[in-house]
Every structure is written in C-alpha cells, then in structure tokens.
Amino acid sequence: MAHRIPPLRSGHVLDLLQGSRDYFPALVDAIDAAHGEVWLETYIFDFTGASAEVAWALERAARRGLDVRVVVDGFGTPAVPPEWRLRLLGAGVRWRTFAPTGPLSVLSPSSWRRLHRKLCVVDGETGFCGGVNVLDDLHDPNHGALPAPRFDFAVRVTGPLVQEMRTTMLTLWQRMRTFQDLRHGDLGGALATIRGTRAAREQPPPRPSSLPGARAALVLRDNLRFRGAIERSYRRAIGRAREEIIIANAYFVPGRKMRQALVTAARRGVRVVLLLQGRYEYFMQYYAARPIYGALLRAGVDIHEYSPSFLHAKVAVIDGRWATVGSSNLDPLSLLLAREANLLVDDAAFAAGLRTRLLDAVQHEGHPMLAAHYERRPLRERVFEYIALGVMRLALAVQGKRRYW
Known part of the structure; x- marks a missing residue:
C-alpha cells in the first residue's frame, strides 16, 4: 500500500501550462467562473507582481459566497502581508497554514515534513496540478527580481481525476481540523472529523472510464x-x-x-x-x-x-x-x-x-x-x-x- 502506483484512467483533457504566465490566467479564469467552491494548496503564496491577481480572484470568489479554502505551507509561506490577510479573511476566505514554523523549528526533524504539493480544484470539475507556486515568474522571495522567467510547468485537468484531487485535498483539510480541535481540547470535534476523513478516504474506487481522452x-x-x-x-x-x-x-x-x-x-x-x-x-x-x-x-x-x-x-x-x-x-x-x-x-x-x-x-x-x-x-x-x-x-x-x- 505504501508504494502503490495508481492505475492510469482514460477520459481526461489536459492542458500544459508553462510558468505563471500560462498558469495564473488559466487559474484566475477558472476561479472567476466558479459557482460553488475553490480549493487551493500551495507551498508558496506570494503577493508580488502577477501572483496578486490570484489573490484578487480568491477574494472575489469569497465575496460571491463561494466556499474558498487555501492551505499554505508554514515554511514556504511564513507570513501573509497584513493588508492581504485582512482582505482575504474579511471576504470569507478560509486560510490555513500547514505546520507553522517557529524560531527553532529547523532543529526538530518533524518540521522538515512540508506541504510541497500544488493543487487547485474548482467546483469539483476543473483541477490544476504541477510545480508552479503562487509566485510571479520574475520574482523570487530570496533573490528579488529575476533576469528571465522561472522555468516550470503545471497542468489544467478535466475528467475523473479531478474528484480524486478533491478527495485528497478534503482529507488534508479535515486532518488539519482534527489537530486544531485536539489542540483546543475538543475531543468530540476531533473524533467527528476523523470519522469524516475516514469516510472520504474509504469511498469505493472509481470505476474504469471508457471515455475518450488522455490516460x-x-x-x-x-x-x-x-x-x-x-x-x-x-x-x-x-x-x-x-x-x-x-x-x-x-x-x-x-x-x-x-x-x-x-x-x-x-x-x-x-x-x-x-x-x-x-x-x-x-x-x-x-x-x-x-x-x-x-x-x-x-x-x-x-x-x-x-x-x-x-x-x-x-x-x-x-x-x-x-x-x-x-x-x-x-x-x-x-x-x-x-x-x-x-x-x-x-x-x-x-x-x-x-x-x-x-x-x-x-x-x-x-x-x-x-x-x-x-x-x-x-x-x-x-x-x-x-x-x-x-x-x-x-x-x-x-x-x-x-x-x-
């Protein structure tokens, strides 16, 4: 189980996106067209340059009443600018930080286990997966302005895998909520969340698809x-x-x-x-x-x-x-x-x-x-x-x- 490679399934439309120049417009378009939910996970969420367009889109979606959830990594995104935190939380964006870091976190081996994946699911119908953070191609948090765009890729997905992506993100969201409940002494809430997480994870595997499209x-x-x-x-x-x-x-x-x-x-x-x-x-x-x-x-x-x-x-x-x-x-x-x-x-x-x-x-x-x-x-x-x-x-x-x- 620990090393299982999932089988390839047909029925997918895949669009290759190179860097933030392709990824951000596609992501913003999907968020602006959403009618129910937008869930995003990323290692780095920066607010410089073009990446701010993603933040604006999330704010707009939340103000329309959508379920907007964002999970960032505590090392990759140690802080959010105060003005953006107020805007996003005020709009109703639900923002969580995976494994927040402290001054001595690097000394703890458990702190090296980071959330490095980059996923987004919109309305359970469109998904994004790849290596591109919410970070402008021409900006680096440590090195400043870059002489040329960062070389990276993401994929826009429609098809059966989008529901798998959604279940994956839901499992992490509920698991983080469980730990939050335990930290606050809410054992009943933690147990309820665990049951929900188990139910989400133990859904029967999807049937093989015979739809045309990429495997x-x-x-x-x-x-x-x-x-x-x-x-x-x-x-x-x-x-x-x-x-x-x-x-x-x-x-x-x-x-x-x-x-x-x-x-x-x-x-x-x-x-x-x-x-x-x-x-x-x-x-x-x-x-x-x-x-x-x-x-x-x-x-x-x-x-x-x-x-x-x-x-x-x-x-x-x-x-x-x-x-x-x-x-x-x-x-x-x-x-x-x-x-x-x-x-x-x-x-x-x-x-x-x-x-x-x-x-x-x-x-x-x-x-x-x-x-x-x-x-x-x-x-x-x-x-x-x-x-x-x-x-x-x-x-x-x-x-x-x-x-x-």
Whole structure:
C-alpha cells in the first residue's frame, strides 16, 4: 500500500501550462467562473507582481459566497502581508497554514515534513496540478527580481481525476481540523472529523472510464499511505524505456536505486537527457547534486544545466508517450519527507508538447556538462560538494533514511 502506483484512467483533457504566465490566467479564469467552491494548496503564496491577481480572484470568489479554502505551507509561506490577510479573511476566505514554523523549528526533524504539493480544484470539475507556486515568474522571495522567467510547468485537468484531487485535498483539510480541535481540547470535534476523513478516504474506487481522452493518474507522496509511489513510478518508467528519457528537475539528488536505473538505461542504449539547475539558489541542493554527476556522465548520460533563471520544473518525458508533471523533486526532501503530488500521463500528444519545450530549453538555454570539464572542477567546489552532501546525509540519518544512498 505504501508504494502503490495508481492505475492510469482514460477520459481526461489536459492542458500544459508553462510558468505563471500560462498558469495564473488559466487559474484566475477558472476561479472567476466558479459557482460553488475553490480549493487551493500551495507551498508558496506570494503577493508580488502577477501572483496578486490570484489573490484578487480568491477574494472575489469569497465575496460571491463561494466556499474558498487555501492551505499554505508554514515554511514556504511564513507570513501573509497584513493588508492581504485582512482582505482575504474579511471576504470569507478560509486560510490555513500547514505546520507553522517557529524560531527553532529547523532543529526538530518533524518540521522538515512540508506541504510541497500544488493543487487547485474548482467546483469539483476543473483541477490544476504541477510545480508552479503562487509566485510571479520574475520574482523570487530570496533573490528579488529575476533576469528571465522561472522555468516550470503545471497542468489544467478535466475528467475523473479531478474528484480524486478533491478527495485528497478534503482529507488534508479535515486532518488539519482534527489537530486544531485536539489542540483546543475538543475531543468530540476531533473524533467527528476523523470519522469524516475516514469516510472520504474509504469511498469505493472509481470505476474504469471508457471515455475518450488522455490516460492519467494522480500519484501522491505522504508519510502514511503513499510513502514511495512517486519514486517508484519514475523507476518503473525508466526501467521500461527503450529509446529516450528526458528529465527536467530542479533539485536533483536521486537515491541509489534511481541513479542505478538511469545508468542502466543509458548503458543499454537509451538516450538519457537531464536538464538540471545551473543557477545557484540553495547551498545544500545546489552542491549536493554535483557528486552525482560523475557516474551518470561515465555511463553516457547527457547533462545540461539551465541558467537563464531558476529551473523549478519537476517533469519528465519517456519514449515520447509517458510523461509526468508535478511538485516532486528527485531529492530526499521530496521523495522521503514532503507531501507531493504528480500527474502521470500516457498520451502521445501531451508528451510531444512537453518534449518539444524541454528539448528547446536544452538546446537553447542549457549548458552541457562535459565529463572532462566536470573532472577538472575547482577544489573549492569539491569541498562545498562534500559539505553539502554530508549535511544532507546527516539530515537523512536523523530521519532514519540511511538506505536512500
């Protein structure tokens, strides 16, 4: 159960959205057309630039009397500007923070389990899933204005999966309410919420759909029922690849099994192309990735680093048909600790659209990492790599995840 990969189901219309430039207008249009409810989960909810348009849309929906719920992560969104908090709460938006942080939170291993998924469901009919936060493409909370748009993707979905997305979000909402009731000593309220959560989770599985449209599945990672499903879905697709694997991933520090799967695929003649972060963002993720490159380069994997702006994508296309778009990085924080959500897709047209955008980025915006250049990298970089990887391994050891390596 902990590693179950859900079956692909037909009947979906999928629209690939690149960055906030595509995602925000589609999201705002859906919210403005809503007639019943808007539920949103995101790691970061920022209010700078174009992201404010999403906040305005949520306020408008709440003032029309809709059920508007927003869940943000306590680390990704530590604070909301006071003026926006007053506007949203005054309009009736129900806003909750997952795992709020304090000054010493980083010292608690349990605080590393974050809500990193990005989901939205409107009226139970239209869903959004991907890696794009409510954050303007040209703004970064830590680095300020960006020289070029952040490279990222989301998907707009209609079809059977939207109800699965809604149930997933309802389960988290009710679970957070349970903990809130317990903190306030309301045992009766907590028990009632638990019963509601169990009922929502134990709905009979949807019947297979024979509707036309793309085949897709929602695959989750949490610390209860779906602890390894996303990683396993990647490894299964990589193991079945016959011609080509293209992966774009922001924080790429895969575990032993994933690394071996990529090496094995390259050695059996599969073209393996990785588009990875080439612009410094966070010390640990940036430098811990570098020691991984050596074995991959020796096996014939093509590695390209994206540097016009921050690479934030978590996507892949395999053999021109299988594709995934979601929130999960290929690093231990995502694969072992955070709550994540990815869409798996089996559809040639959708995969072709994503493949075209990735190869364009590889060819025009990626810098190839050559094996000879990698072997000659400066001692200073190697020291930073050693420190970053050591810190990451220590963090995993504290979490009891030594087997990842």
